[in-house]
Amino acid sequence: MDEQKVLSIKGLLDDTPEEYLSHKEKYENSIRKSVLFYKTLHSTEDENMSVDEKTKLNFRNIVTSAIFKDNSPFMLHNSMFIPTIMGQGTDEQREYWMKRAKNMEIIGTYAQTELGHGTFIRGLETQATYDPDTEEFVLHSPVLSSYKWWPGGLAHTANYCIVMARLYIKGKSHGIHPFMVQIRDEETHMPLPGIKLGEIGAKLGFNTVNNGFLGFENHRISRDRMLMKNAQVLKDGTFVAGSNSKLTYGTMVYVRVLIVSNMANMLAKAVTIALRYSAIRRQSQPKPDEPEPQILDYVTQQHKLFIAIASSHAFYMNAMWLWEIYYSVSLQLASGKLDNLPELHALACCLKPLSTIDATAMIEKCRLACGGHGYMLSANLAQTYGLATAAYTYEGENTVLLLQAARSLVKAWVGHVKGRPLKGTMAYLAGDSTVKAWDGSIDGIIQSFKVVAIRKISSVVKILQDYEKSGLSPEDAWNKASVFLTAASEAHGRAVLLSVYKSEMDKRAAVLSPPLRKVLLQLVDLYVTYWALEKVGDMLLYASITDKDVDELQRRYIELLAAIRPNAVGLVDAFDFRDEILNSTLGAYDGRAYERLMEEAMKSPLNAEPVNQTFHKYLKPFMRGKL
Numbered sequence: 001m002d003e004q005k006v007l008s009i010k011g012l013l014d015d016t017p018e019e020y021l022s023h024k025e026k027y028e029n030s031i032r033k034s035v036l037f038y039k040t041l042h043s044t045e046d047e048n049m050s051v052d053e054k055t056k057l058n059f060r061n062i063v064t065s066a067i068f069k070d071n072s073p074f075m076l077h078n079s080m081f082i083p084t085i086m087g088q089g090t091d092e093q094r095e096y097w098m099k100r101a102k103n104m105e106i107i108g109t110y111a112q113t114e115l116g117h118g119t120f121i122r123g124l125e126t127q128a129t130y131d132p133d134t135e136e137f138v139l140h141s142p143v144l145s146s147y148k149w150w151p152g153g154l155a156h157t158a159n160y161c162i163v164m165a166r167l168y169i170k171g172k173s174h175g176i177h178p179f180m181v182q183i184r185d186e187e188t189h190m191p192l193p194g195i196k197l198g199e200i201g202a203k204l205g206f207n208t209v210n211n212g213f214l215g216f217e218n219h220r221i222s223r224d225r226m227l228m229k230n231a232q233v234l235k236d237g238t239f240v241a242g243s244n245s246k247l248t249y250g251t252m253v254y255v256r257v258l259i260v261s262n263m264a265n266m267l268a269k270a271v272t273i274a275l276r277y278s279a280i281r282r283q284s285q286p287k288p289d290e291p292e293p294q295i296l297d298y299v300t301q302q303h304k305l306f307i308a309i310a311s312s313h314a315f316y317m318n319a320m321w322l323w324e325i326y327y328s329v330s331l332q333l334a335s336g337k338l339d340n341l342p343e344l345h346a347l348a349c350c351l352k353p354l355s356t357i358d359a360t361a362m363i364e365k366c367r368l369a370c371g372g373h374g375y376m377l378s379a380n381l382a383q384t385y386g387l388a389t390a391a392y393t394y395e396g397e398n399t400v401l402l403l404q405a406a407r408s409l410v411k412a413w414v415g416h417v418k419g420r421p422l423k424g425t426m427a428y429l430a431g432d433s434t435v436k437a438w439d440g441s442i443d444g445i446i447q448s449f450k451v452v453a454i455r456k457i458s459s460v461v462k463i464l465q466d467y468e469k470s471g472l473s474p475e476d477a478w479n480k481a482s483v484f485l486t487a488a489s490e491a492h493g494r495a496v497l498l499s500v501y502k503s504e505m506d507k508r509a510a511v512l513s514p515p516l517r518k519v520l521l522q523l524v525d526l527y528v529t530y531w532a533l534e535k536v537g538d539m540l541l542y543a544s545i546t547d548k549d550v551d552e553l554q555r556r557y558i559e560l561l562a563a564i565r566p567n568a569v570g571l572v573d574a575f576d577f578r579d580e581i582l583n584s585t586l587g588a589y590d591g592r593a594y595e596r597l598m599e600e601a602m603k604s605p606l607n608a609e610p611v612n613q614t615f616h617k618y619l620k621p622f623m624r625g626k627l
C-alpha cells in the first residue's frame with residue numbers, strides 16, 4: 001500500500017486525541033481503530049500481485065500491526081486465545097476453532113486470573129464439574145474471589161474465551177484445565193444465561209484493552225469444549241491425565257518469550273523519542289561565548305540514553321535466541337519429549353523479568369531525560385512506560401518467576417555437587433568459579449558475570465542447607481532465603497543476557513560492513529561495561545576486580561559514550577519507527593517538537609474558548625466575595 005493510503009489510515013485513526021476522550025469513548029475509539037486495522041492487516045495477498053505490491057502489502061501490515069497490537073481490545077485474541085487453541089486443542093478442535101478465530105468470526109480472550117488468585121494457578125477456584133448424564137461441564141464461580149478478573153477484551157469485546165478452571169469429576173479434583181467457553185450471543189452480543197460480565201475499571205495504562213470480569217452461575221458447556229490435547233475426559237467421566245500437568249501452562253511460556261521481544265520494541269520506541277528530542281533541544285551555556293549546546297552533548301544525557309539503545313539490541317538478540325529454543329522445545333513436546341521443558345521454563349522465568357525490569361526503568365529514564373516536555377502525554381513516553389510496566393506483573397509476576405528460576409538453579413547446583421552433569425544454559429555452573437585476576441575484556445567481563453552467578457547460587461544453596469540443618473522445613477528455609485534466591489536468579493539471567501547478546505552479535509558481525517560492525521560492537525562493549533560498573537560490588541566480591549580496574553572501566557565507559565555519540569541519532573533512526581507508531585510530539589522524524597507541542601496543545605478542549613464558563617459561575621462571585 002502506498003504512503004498516502006497508510007497515512008490516510010493514520011488520519012482516520014487520530015482525528016481525536018485520546019487524552020481528551022472519556023473512558024468509554026477511548027474504548028469505542030479503540031474498537032473502531034482495531035476493526036479498521038484488522039481489515040487492513042488481513043487483506044490477503046493476491047497471487048497475481050507483483051513482488052513490489054506484495055512488499056508494499058507486507059510493509060503496510062507491519063505498520064498497522066505495530067500500531068494495532070499494543071493497546072487493542074483484540075490483543076488477547078492474537079497473543080493468547082489463538083496460541084492456546086494451537087497449543088492445547090486436539091487436531092479437530094484446532095481445525096474448527098482456528099478457522100473461526102483466524103477469520104475473526106469470533107473474538108476470544110484468555111481467562112485464567114481470578115479476583116482472588118493470579119500467581120497461584122493451583123489455587124484457582126472456578127469450577128468445571130463433569131456431568132456424565134448430559135456429557136457436559138458445569139462452570140460455576142462459587143465465591144466472589146473466584147470471578148475471573150483482568151482478561152483483556154473480556155468486558156465488552158470477546159464473545160468466546162479460554163477459561164482455566166478446576167476440573168471436578170465425581171467430586172474429585174483433577175487440577176486446572178482449559179475450556180473453550182462462549183460468553184456472548186454471536187448475534188446480539190448479550191452475555192449468555194448464567195454468565196456475568198463487566199469491565200474492571202480505569203488502570204495505570206492499557207485503558208483500551210477492555211480488561212473485564214466474568215462470573216459463572218452453573219453455566220453448562222458440552223464435553224467437546226474442554227481443550228483435550230494434554231488431558232482428556234471420556235464420555236463416561238474417565239479422566240485421562242496428560243504426560244505433564246504443566247503442559248497446560250504452555251501459553252504462558254509462549255507469551256513470556258514474546259514479552260522479551262516486546263520489551264526490545266518498547267524500549268526502542270522510548271529511546272528514539274528521547275534521543276531525537278535530545279538532538280534538537282538546546283539548553284544552558286557551559287561555555288560563555290558559545291551557543292546553547294544540544295542536550296545530547298551532555299555526557300550525563302548520553303549515560304541515560306545510550307544504554308537503552310544497547311539494551312534494546314540485547315533484548316532483541318536474546319528474544320530471537322529464546323524463540324529458537326521455544327520453537328525446538330515445542331516440536332519436542334509435540335512428539336512427547338519433555339525433558340527440555342524445565343530449562344525453557346527457567347530461561348523464560350529469567351529473561352521475562354530482567355527484560356521488563358530493565359525496560360521499565362530505562363523507559364522512565366528516557367522520560368526523565370526530556371525535562372518538562374517528557375511529562376506531556378503528547379510525548380508518548382508516559383504511555384509507553386504504562387504499557388511496559390504492566391509486563392512486570394502480567395504473565396507471571398517477576399518475583400514469582402525469578403523464584404521459579406531459582407528452583408531450577410538450586411536443583412541443578414545440588415545435582416552438580418552430587419556429580420550429575422549440567423546441561424544447556426546451566427552448563428557453565430560447573431565451571432571454575434575462582435578468578436585469579438580481573439580480565440577487563442568483553443569476554444573476560446562476561447566470564448566474571450558467570451562466576452558471580454555460580455558463587456551466588458552456591459552460597460544461597462548453603463544458606464538453604466544450613467536453615468534445614470537447623471530444623472527449618474524446606475518451605476520455611478526457602479522463604480527465609482528467598483531474597484537471595486531471586487538475586488541468584490538475576491545473576492544467572494544477567495550472565496545469559498550478556499553472553500547471548502555477545503555471541504549473537506559475533507555471529508552477525510561477519511556479514512556486517514566494517515563501519516556498521518564497529519558501531520554495533522561498540523554497543524556490545526557499552527552494555528557489558530555498563531553492567532560491570534552497575535554490579536561493581538559483585539565484581540569486587542567474586543571477580544577480583546581492583547580499584548585500578550574500576551578506574552580503567554570508568555574511563556573506557558566514558559570513551560565509549562564519546563565514540564557512540566556521532567552515530568547516536570543514526571542508531572535510533574535505524575529502528576525505523578514511523579511517526580505514526582511513535583505518536584510523539586518529541587520524537588517525530590522532522591524534529592519540529594515545539595510546533596508539534598503547540599499543535600497538540602491547541603487540541604485541548606479548554607482552548608476552544610478564551611474564557612471558561614467557571615469564571616462567571618464560580619471565580620467572579622468568589623473574587624467579588626459573593627460566593
Ligand SMILES: CC/C=C\C/C=C\C/C=C\C/C=C\CC/C=C/C(=O)SCCNC(=O)CCNC(=O)[C@H](O)C(C)(C)COP(=O)(O)OP(=O)(O)OC[C@H]1O[C@@H](n2cnc3c(N)ncnc32)[C@H](O)[C@@H]1OP(=O)(O)O
Binds near residue numbers: 078249400404
Ligand atoms: C497482537 C499481539 C502481539 C504481540 C504481543 C506482544 C507481546 C506480548 C505482550 C503481551 C502479551 C499479551 C497480553 C498479556 C496479558 C496478560 C495475560 C496474563 O497475565 S495470563 C495469566 C498469567 N499468569 C501467570 O503467569 C501465573 C504465574 N504463576 C505460575 O506460573 C505458577 O503458578 C507458578 C510457576 C508461579 C507456581 O505454580 P505452582 O503450581 O506452585 O508450581 P510449583 O512452584 O509447585 O512448580 C511445580 C513444577 O512445575 C514447573 N512449572 C511451573 N510452571 C511451569 C510452566 N509454565 N512450564 C513448565 N513447567 C512449569 C515448575 O518448574 C515445577 O517443576 P519442579 O517441581 O521444580 O520440577
Ligand SMILES: Cc1cc2nc3c(=O)[nH]c(=O)nc-3n(C[C@H](O)[C@H](O)[C@H](O)COP(=O)(O)OP(=O)(O)OC[C@H]3O[C@@H](n4cnc5c(N)ncnc54)[C@H](O)[C@@H]3O)c2cc1C
Binds near residue numbers: 111150393394400
Ligand atoms: C495489564 C494487565 C493485563 C492482564 N491481562 C490478563 C489476561 O489477559 N488474562 C489473565 O488471566 N490475567 C491477566 N492479568 C493478570 C496477571 O496475570 C496477574 O495480575 C499476575 O499473574 C499476578 O497475579 P495477582 O495480580 O493476583 O497478584 P498476586 O499473585 O496476588 O501477587 C501479588 C504480589 O504478592 C507477591 N507474591 C505473590 N506470590 C508470591 C510468591 N509465591 N512468592 C513471593 N511473592 C509472592 C508478589 O510481590 C506479587 O506482586 C493481567 C494483569 C495486568 C496488570
